[in-house]
Amino acid sequence: SQTIHQWPATLVQPVGSPLSLECTVEGTSNPNLYWYRQAAGRGLQLLFYSVGIGQISSEVPQNLSASRPQDRQFILSSKKLLLSDSGFYLCAWRDAGNEQFFGPGTRLTVL
């Protein structure tokens, strides 16, 4: 069966520090991968998606970047965090079907 992992689960970082969030998927090949951000009490905002290794599409201009160095690995990064980067970051995958499966999320607090 397929599983999706995200780490860390929670993270507190100072403004201006770098960021690296990791997402890995098991049990599937060549999935579409997605990064979403969710502000407290709000909806899901699509940040990036990837249809293959090295292929990244950005949905909104922002302080973040994404990379896909391996088929089942998706990384969200920033060189310098802003206060507004705080939120709940969700990774999701999709195979040949329509449904997206979400990971457990990373709660990021920028102070």
Next chain:
Amino acid sequence: GENVGLHLPTLSVQEGDNSIINCAYSNSASDYFIWYKQESGKGPQFIIDIRSNMDKRQGQRVTVLLNKTVKHLSLQIAATQPGDSAVYFCAERAGFQKLVFGTGTRLLVSP
């Protein structure tokens, strides 16, 4: 477009009542819709989906209704239980690769 960034509406019901959560979608060309349930601090979980060639689909205690004329989607939960308390999101397929999520509705179930 995406309705992110809006505060969540809340639906409060008594245990045992039926709940109806509504969603308006934006793209008349959308051909696939999903309902997700998100519990506090966790990633969204798939509940039920429906294709645009259907008006109604039933699952276990849940029913999704689709009205394409007015671009409206609803999720009905029968005999609501305290464990149903969560935020519920609808999503529409926007192109081959992406889902666009609605604002979300918080369901509070009182015992």
